[in-house]
Amino acid sequence: MRYALVAASLLALAGCQSQSGGGAGAARDQIRAVGSSTVYPFAQEAVGLFTQANPGMKAPIIESTGTGAGMKLFCAGIGSQHPDIENASRRIKKSEFEQCQANGVKEIVEVQIGLDGLAFAESDKGPGLKLTTKQVYEALAANPYGKGPNKAKTWKDIDPSLPAIAISVFGPPSTSGTRDSLAELVLTKGCESDPAMKALKDTDEAKHKQLCTQIREDGAYVDAGENDNLIVQKLIANPDAIGVFGFSFLDANRNALKDVPLNGVEAQYETVANGSYPGARPLYLYVKKAHVAAVPGLKAYLEAFAKNWNPDGPMTKRGMVAAPEDVRKTNADVVANLTVMSGADLK
Numbered sequence: 001m002r003y004a005l006v007a008a009s010l011l012a013l014a015g016c017q018s019q020s021g022g023g024a025g026a027a028r029d030q031i032r033a034v035g036s037s038t039v040y041p042f043a044q045e046a047v048g049l050f051t052q053a054n055p056g057m058k059a060p061i062i063e064s065t066g067t068g069a070g071m072k073l074f075c076a077g078i079g080s081q082h083p084d085i086e087n088a089s090r091r092i093k094k095s096e097f098e099q100c101q102a103n104g105v106k107e108i109v110e111v112q113i114g115l116d117g118l119a120f121a122e123s124d125k126g127p128g129l130k131l132t133t134k135q136v137y138e139a140l141a142a143n144p145y146g147k148g149p150n151k152a153k154t155w156k157d158i159d160p161s162l163p164a165i166a167i168s169v170f171g172p173p174s175t176s177g178t179r180d181s182l183a184e185l186v187l188t189k190g191c192e193s194d195p196a197m198k199a200l201k202d203t204d205e206a207k208h209k210q211l212c213t214q215i216r217e218d219g220a221y222v223d224a225g226e227n228d229n230l231i232v233q234k235l236i237a238n239p240d241a242i243g244v245f246g247f248s249f250l251d252a253n254r255n256a257l258k259d260v261p262l263n264g265v266e267a268q269y270e271t272v273a274n275g276s277y278p279g280a281r282p283l284y285l286y287v288k289k290a291h292v293a294a295v296p297g298l299k300a301y302l303e304a305f306a307k308n309w310n311p312d313g314p315m316t317k318r319g320m321v322a323a324p325e326d327v328r329k330t331n332a333d334v335v336a337n338l339t340v341m342s343g344a345d346l347k
Contacts, residue, residue, distance in 0.1 A: 027294070028080045031060035031301050035070030035087030036177050037226045038116055038246035039283050042305075043087050045318045049304040050297065057297045062087075066226045067177025075100035078290050084298055086286040089116065089177030089246065090184075094346040101343075107289035110341040112331050113305050115321040117247035117272040118181045118279030120260035123239040127163050130261045133278060135159055137190025139167045140221050142214040145194050146207075150216045167220040170231045171244035174223075181281050182244055183213035186262070189278065232257065247272055247279075248319025272321045283320070289338055299338070306335045 033043055043062045051059050065073065067088045074086035075096055086092075092100075092110070100108060120136075122129060138144050138158045155162035172178040191212035192198040201208040215221050224231045224243075231243040232253050242260055247267050250257060259266045262278045271277035285305065292298045308314045311322040322328065333339070 029296055030058040031085070031295055031298055032063075032083045033060060033085035033087055033285075034063045034065045034073045034083045035085075036067045036089040036283070037064045037172075037228055038089040038178055038248070039087035039113070039285075040064040041248060041318055042113065042283070042315055042320050043085075045314055046301060046304040046308070049308055049314060050301045053304065054297055054300055057300075060297075060301055064226050066173065066175040067180070068175040071096045072099075074286060074288075075103055075105055077103045078105055078288060080294075082288075084288055084291045084295050085301075088284040088286060090180045090281065091284060092286060092343075092346065094343070097343045097346050105288060105290075107340045108343075109285075109287040109289055109302075109334060109338050111285040111287065111302065111305070111334055112282050112323060112327060113285055113320070114283050114309050114315060114323050115272055116281055116283050117267045117277050117321070118178060118185055118281060119245060119247045119250040119267040120262055120279075121235060121243050121245070121250045121253075121257045122241065122260055123235045124256055124258050125239040126235075126258065127165060127240060128258075129155065129162070129242065130264070131162075132263050133186050133190035134193040135162070135190070136262075137187045137193075137212070140169060140187065140215050141191065141211070142216040143211055145191070145197060146211045150218070150220075152220075165240045168238065168241040169221045169244060170224045170234045170241060171221060172223070173225055176226060178244070178246060181279070185279050185281060187215075188212045246319075247321065251319045269316075269321055273324075280321075282323070287338075289340055292338060299335075302335045306332045 040062060047060050047062060051057070067090060070086045071092065074083055076082055120131065135158050139152060139155065141150055144150055152158050152167060154164045154166055156164040171182065197208065197212060224234065228245040228249045231245050232249060235241055235243045236256050250259060250267060265271050265277050267277055267279065272280045285302070287302065309322060309328060316322050
């Protein structure tokens, strides 16, 4: 009987595919997720937990595409040629949600799986930089405070108290949720240290966004792709450089890297958990409810997160920071009930 139900569900998914104009293709018996490189190791941890608990099922396929690129794939439609899950290092944007709705992805389940920190790191042989959000903004902005193209070559050009070493930052591409977090949590905060920039948001939001978040393209900031391990290797090879990536990658490489404190706060499990670290951020899964009945094991895969995201659980041992207890309970209920998000509060 169970196999008959699975077969019927797969036929239903194939039907969704044809109705959404997706073209030919066989229904899937394997979960497919796309999205964030930051969430990727936690998604892979869930794969291991899922396959242990469900030995007869195929292991889910997880692709590290970056949050932004993953959202485009996720929101392209319903059907077996489209992914079931989007892993995200930021919340879905209103524009992305609307694109999903327009393409027939009507019922989306939003699950906050835990916390992460946007970490700044250097080689353990590095100069021991300590930065503020204001200094990071002035070093990386294309047009700091709207006063003209960024001419700063060294950190000392930004602040006389900093060393005279070249500004060299390896970070995520524009398709990455980590890049969005860099813009929102660090660059914008640094930009708004100038009262005129803070006031600009109320009078010209588009110009505010451009001046506060556009990153220079003269080589001071290097797009390292969706490969955080590559950034780690770049830092080891370039002791004066800084890398920007998820906290878990810093935590996993503390034998070779050291933290660059931000506003006097180091990226540690405790500072991310209590929100005192400026780069703390939530991590998400987005799931197509229409696929749950059609793709075998999809809900069980979500449960692999919910059962193991507690402090001292497998997810935190992998580097994720556990969300507060009330957040974990709320999101465990979301998984249990497959609660559909409304999207009303998105930006």
